[in-house]
Amino acid sequence: MNTPNDPDRDPLGLDAFDAVEAPDQWDEILSRAASPTSNVVPLQRSATPWILAAAAAALVVVAVAALAVRGGGGELPAPATVPGGTLAAPDTVSGADPDDTVPTTDVVSTTLPATGVATTAPPTTAVPSSTVASTSVPTTEPQSTASVAFDAWTPVCADVSGAGAVPASALDPLAALGDAPTLDIGLPTFDGFNGSEAPIVDVAEVPGGVLVVARADLPQEPFGGVAALAVVDLDGSIRWRRCLATDGVFGYRALVADRAAETAWIQVVAPPGPAELIGFDLATGAALDPIDVGSRAFGRVQGEWVVATADGTQSTIEDPDRLLLIRALPDRLSVQELPYPAATVGRPVSSTYIDIDVDADIDGGGVMISAVDFDDARSIAAVWSEETGWTTDPEDIRRLSPTLRLPVGAEGLEFLDATGEPIWTVPDFRAPSREGFVSLVTDDVVVAIECASWTEENGCAWLDDVTPPTERTVAFDRMTGEELWSVDTSRPVIELAAGRALMLDDTDDDGTLDIWRVVDLRTAEPVDGTPTWPSLGSFANECCGAGDYVWTRVDGNVFVESLGDRLRIWLAPESSRPTATVDLMG
Amino acid sequence: MQAETVVERVRLVYASDHARLWRSIYAFSGSREVADEAVAEAFAQALRRGDELRDVAAWVWRSAFAIARGELQRRRSTSNDVGDSSFEDGDHGELAAVLARLGALSPEDRELLVLCHVGGWKPGELAAVLDQPAGRIRVRLHRATERARRILEDDR
Numbered sequence: 001m002n003t004p005n006d007p008d009r010d011p012l013g014l015d016a017f018d019a020v021e022a023p024d025q026w027d028e029i030l031s032r033a034a035s036p037t038s039n040v041v042p043l044q045r046s047a048t049p050w051i052l053a054a055a056a057a058a059l060v061v062v063a064v065a066a067l068a069v070r071g072g073g074g075e076l077p078a079p080a081t082v083p084g085g086t087l088a089a090p091d092t093v094s095g096a097d098p099d100d101t102v103p104t105t106d107v108v109s110t111t112l113p114a115t116g117v118a119t120t121a122p123p124t125t126a127v128p129s130s131t132v133a134s135t136s137v138p139t140t141e142p143q144s145t146a147s148v149a150f151d152a153w154t155p156v157c158a159d160v161s162g163a164g165a166v167p168a169s170a171l172d173p174l175a176a177l178g179d180a181p182t183l184d185i186g187l188p189t190f191d192g193f194n195g196s197e198a199p200i201v202d203v204a205e206v207p208g209g210v211l212v213v214a215r216a217d218l219p220q221e222p223f224g225g226v227a228a229l230a231v232v233d234l235d236g237s238i239r240w241r242r243c244l245a246t247d248g249v250f251g252y253r254a255l256v257a258d259r260a261a262e263t264a265w266i267q268v269v270a271p272p273g274p275a276e277l278i279g280f281d282l283a284t285g286a287a288l289d290p291i292d293v294g295s296r297a298f299g300r301v302q303g304e305w306v307v308a309t310a311d312g313t314q315s316t317i318e319d320p321d322r323l324l325l326i327r328a329l330p331d332r333l334s335v336q337e338l339p340y341p342a343a344t345v346g347r348p349v350s351s352t353y354i355d356i357d358v359d360a361d362i363d364g365g366g367v368m369i370s371a372v373d374f375d376d377a378r379s380i381a382a383v384w385s386e387e388t389g390w391t392t393d394p395e396d397i398r399r400l401s402p403t404l405r406l407p408v409g410a411e412g413l414e415f416l417d418a419t420g421e422p423i424w425t426v427p428d429f430r431a432p433s434r435e436g437f438v439s440l441v442t443d444d445v446v447v448a449i450e451c452a453s454w455t456e457e458n459g460c461a462w463l464d465d466v467t468p469p470t471e472r473t474v475a476f477d478r479m480t481g482e483e484l485w486s487v488d489t490s491r492p493v494i495e496l497a498a499g500r501a502l503m504l505d506d507t508d509d510d511g512t513l514d515i516w517r518v519v520d521l522r523t524a525e526p527v528d529g530t531p532t533w534p535s536l537g538s539f540a541n542e543c544c545g546a547g548d549y550v551w552t553r554v555d556g557n558v559f560v561e562s563l564g565d566r567l568r569i570w571l572a573p574e575s576s577r578p579t580a581t582v583d584l585m586g
Numbered sequence: 587m588q589a590e591t592v593v594e595r596v597r598l599v600y601a602s603d604h605a606r607l608w609r610s611i612y613a614f615s616g617s618r619e620v621a622d623e624a625v626a627e628a629f630a631q632a633l634r635r636g637d638e639l640r641d642v643a644a645w646v647w648r649s650a651f652a653i654a655r656g657e658l659q660r661r662r663s664t665s666n667d668v669g670d671s672s673f674e675d676g677d678h679g680e681l682a683a684v685l686a687r688l689g690a691l692s693p694e695d696r697e698l699l700v701l702c703h704v705g706g707w708k709p710g711e712l713a714a715v716l717d718q719p720a721g722r723i724r725v726r727l728h729r730a731t732e733r734a735r736r737i738l739e740d741d742r
Contacts, residue, residue, distance in 0.1 A: 011735040012687045014613060014703035016680050022608035025626045026600060030593075032630035193692045194733060219692070544725045 150226070150243045152218055153188040154196070155585040157228050162240035162284040167208035167233050171557035171575045175498040176518045176530040178576025181561070182234055183210065183569035186583040190216040190226065198549055198564045199228075204256040204264065205556035206282050209233040210569055211264050212584060213254050228584065229254075229266065229280060234571075236580025240285030253301035257328040258556075263288070265328050267298045267306070275308065277326070277333065291333065293324055302358045304328040305367055309354045310340075317344050323354060325369065341371050341382035341390040351375045359443075361399040363387070370400055370418070380418055394419045402478075404441050406448055408433040409459060413448060415481060424481025430454035432471055435543045437492040444499055445521045446476045449490050475524065485524045489513070493521070494539060494552055496559070500527060504535055531573075592636045599642045600629060607650055610705040614697055615654045616685050624653040644714045647705070651697060658693070690737050695730035702727060 150157045189196045199214035208231075215227045231239040255265040261282060268276040268290065275298060276290035297311035308324040310317055317340050325336040344352045353372040360368035362385055369384040380397050382390045391397075400418035406429075413429035414422050431438065432451040440447040451460035452470040460469045471490040476483055491513065494502040501521045504513040516538055518530035533539070539561060542550035549564040559570040570576070604625065612621040628650035632642055639645045688696050701707045707715065709724045716723060 010699075010703045011731065011738045012699065012703075013680070013684055014688075014699065016684045017609045017613050017704045020609050020612065020681065022605040023622065025604065025608075025622070025629070026597070028626050029600070029629040029633065032626060033633035193695075194729070546725075 150245070152190050152216065152226050153228060153243075153585060154190065155188060155583070157188065157226075157241070157243035157585055159243055160230075160238055160241040160285070162231070162281075164283045166239075166283050167235070169208045169234060169575075171205070172572035173497045174554060174557055174559055174570075174572050175496060175500050176527065176573055177496070177502075177559055177570045178573045179531045180576070180579045181568035181570045182575075182577045182579065183232060183236060183567070184579055184581045185212065185232060185567040185569065186581070186586075187214060187564075187566055188228065188585045189565075190218065192217060193219045200548055201562060201567065202253050203553070203555060203558070203560040203562075203567060203569070204254045205558045206231060206256060206261055206264065209239060210558055210560075211254055211256065211282070212567065213266065214584065227266070229264075229285075230584055231282060231285070232569075232582060232584070234577060234580075236582040238582065238584075238586065239283075241585075242280060242285050242287065255301055255304065255306055255326070255328045257304045257330045260330045261328070262331045263328070265333065267301075275311070279333075293326075293335075296324065299354060299356065302356045302367070305356050305358060307354055307356050307369060310349045314349060316346055316348055317352065319345050321345075323369070325356075325367075338369070338384065339390070341384070341392075343373070343381040343392070344371055347373075347375070352381065357400050359401045360385070368400055370397075379420075383418075402441075404439055404446060404448070406431045406439055410454070410456075415446060415476075415478070424476075426476070426481065429474075430460065432460045432469060437490070437541065440493050440495060440501075441478070442495050442499075442501075442521060444478055445484065446478050447493050447521070448474055448476070450474055452488065475521065477522075484522055487524065492541070494541070495521075496554065497557075502539055592633065596629060596632050596642055596646075599632075599646060603643050603646065604629070606705050607647060610647075610700050611650055611654050613685070613688060613700045613704045614651065614693075615658055616689055620654050620657050624650045624657065627653055641714065647701075647715050651701075655693065655697075687734070687737055691730070691734060694726075695733055698723070698727055698730050699734060 187198060187201060189198060191197075197216070199216045201215070202213045204211045204213075210232055212230050212232060213227065214229075215225065217225050225245070227244045228241065229244070230241040233239050253267070255267070255277065257263075263279045264282055265277045265279050268278055274292045274294055275296050276292055278290045279288035280286070281288070293308045295311050296308040299307040299309060304327055306326050308326060310321050314321075319339075321340055323338040323340060325338055327334040327336075340352075351374050353374060355370050355372065357368045357370060360366075362368060366386050371381040371383070371390075373379050373381040380400070382392050383397050383400060384390045385396070385399070388396050397419050398417045398421075402418070402423055403416050405414040405416055408431050410430060412425060412427040413431070414425045417423055429448070430451045432449060438449045450472050452472045453463060454460050454469070462468055463470075470488075472486055472488050473491040473493075474483060474486040489506065489511075492504050496502065496518065499521050500518055502516050503519045503524065505515050505517045505526075506513055507515050514535050516533045516535055518527045518532075519525060520527060539552050540550050540563075541547065541552055549562060551562050553560045553562075557572065557575070561568040561570065607628075608621050608625045611624050612618055615621060615624070628646045631649060632639060632646050635645075688700070691699070698712075701712055701715070702709065709727055712723050
């Protein structure tokens with residue numbers, strides 16, 4: 001079917017494959033389908049990378065999980081990469097099963113650091129174990145081992161040990177930002193698949209500073225990846241730095257307890273080996289023994305929580321399989337072993353997505369876990385909480401965070417609970433078809449961009465060759481859907497704390513969004529006495545592939561601005577200090 | 587859905603997509619053996635799932651690549667070879683050269699270029715197969731093409 005490809009678009013000349021004759025496999029396919037167990041694929045895969053990639057994609061998927069409950073868009077395939085996979089009977093469980101939970105185990109590591117965490121890592125502490133617990137967290141000085149992996153960074157990464165002192169800091173909530181960033185941190189580069197590249201980074205607030213995790217995928221063997229961890233104190237000094245190498249995959253999102261954290265935990269997955277969590281003493285940088293969580297994959301980190309699930313090296317979820325609900329406490333991990341919900345047992349591992357909701361409506365706080373069925377229109381198969389265990393009761397499912405459904409075109413706007421039922425709707429809302437900022441959901445307000453020039457005939461088309469469609473920004477009350485305010489242009493919004501946000505504004509009504517202001521999200525009115533910043537070069541959240549490198553994020557009381565080659569750390573005005581410029585490898 | 591209907595539904599996808607899919611997996615993996623296995627298994631799983639699948643074609647494509655990725659990873663993890671031995675498949679001439687260039691790409695770039703230029707998918711259509719926004723796929727494709735062009739220039 002291919003015509004010769006345009007060499008500009010197909011420089012490798014892949015149309016050469018048009019002449020390759022494919023075998024006729026229909027009879028073999030029928031035979032395999034009829035005898036699934038007799039024709040097991042001899043591919044003993046380690047599907048961890050696939051699960052990790054799926055988990056990354058699922059960060060988006062889970063946000064719209066509730067949408068498809070109503071029969072909308074759940075048509076994406078869920079590939080089981082090994083044979084088998086029969087549908088289990090519908091889950092009819094309601095209420096807590098006494099066997100649903102297993103007592104929580106506190107886990108701390110016992111010994112020894114390891115610079116250059118690798119497949120040669122020392123024996124690990126495996127969880128779950130009903131008796132794993134020790135009383136202290138011994139630390140030792142990190143040992144630097146010269147390795148080509150550390151040379152992979154530019155500048156070269158060298159370990160720095162902390163002196164054991166943690167500067168005192170009590171940061172104010174981010175109801176606004178200071179005039180200037182408190183830290184301007186230069187990031188290293190590495191020689192990657194695409195020449196000199198910037199690392200993927202994450203930042204977490206820790207007592208007295210910020211933890212920066214930088215991760216790089218290297219093209220050469222045997223070091224498939226390197227990571228650098230550093231705590232940067234708010235005065236710009238490097239408290240400690242660790243240089244790590246592995247042939248596996250580093251989870252670059254650190255698991256850190258609340259502001260009193262003493263240890264930061266980093267996820268390490270080295271397929272086909274076990275997944276691990278390695279703790280780093282936030283005062284010294286000393287590494288603790290890796291904690292082996294078995295052949296599992298990590299879900300997305302949600303604050304101090306993460307869930308570890310079956311990693312796909314098995315085809316289906318079996319009854320003995322267990323999830324691990326992991327929480328970082330200041331000085332140790334809490335690991336809770338949970339069964340899978342009945343509805344998922346016997347189903348392909350890839351058909352179920354497990355996620356944590358830290359904002360669920362739980363009396364007295366806590367988290368909910370949701371099991372999303374990818375094969376059944378991404379419906380919620382069951383939810384778990386400490387109080388209920390696994391349940392399919394709709395009233396419990398509705399405790400999960402609601403979802404904004406904002407399909408492109410004329411379908412309107414819907415704010416849905418997790419069963420897929422509307423909480424409120426705006427039927428005549430017309431969402432634009434483009435990339436970039438389109439919506440924000442906070443605890444109190446929903447902001448969405450509408451296509452103002454939408455017509456039945458042309459949709460949200462450009463008005464002519466050079467004139468894009470017009471847009472407006474509308475804010476709704478989260479509880480009721482009442483329209484709070486609107487403006488006749490598209491205004492990207494970034495949430496801060498205390499009901500405030502950064503919003504782009506047009507200072508002289510010339511159509512140019514040239515300034516960022518702090519506004520009250522319920523009124524869009526600027527907050528008196530707060531600084532403004534030029535739009536050019538400030539607070540960008542890139543889309544379309546660049547979003548890995550250029551983004552903003554709030555963690556605790558720090559506002560992180562990633563610019564690709566550097567990080568800027570902003571604090572509340574009362575906590576801000578004159579900008580300290582520092583090199584992460586300096 | 588009746589079994590005959592399921593078979594006919596998958597059969598229609600087989601008729602329209604099998605050859606392109608097999609060539610795509612072959613180009614991606616550099617191995618006829620992997621292509622044989624991944625494509626046959628993906629179609630067989632589709633048959634077993636019956637009317638669970640709403641979009642058989644997208645599911646089969648995605649599954650076949652997932653199976654092939656798993657096999658390539660398994661081969662790498664069990665082989666002492668640093669390189670990708672799959673790309674030593676006995677092909678000669680132009681095809682061998684193309685396979686060698688493909689082997690120099692990252693698996694992500696290779697998959698995307700193969701889907702577009704061997705599989706015949708347009709970037710907008712790939713959103714359903716890769717479960718990614720079309721805009722992101724276009725950006726990834728652009729960058730992969732640039733890297734492929736540099737590889738070709740380095741060869742000259």
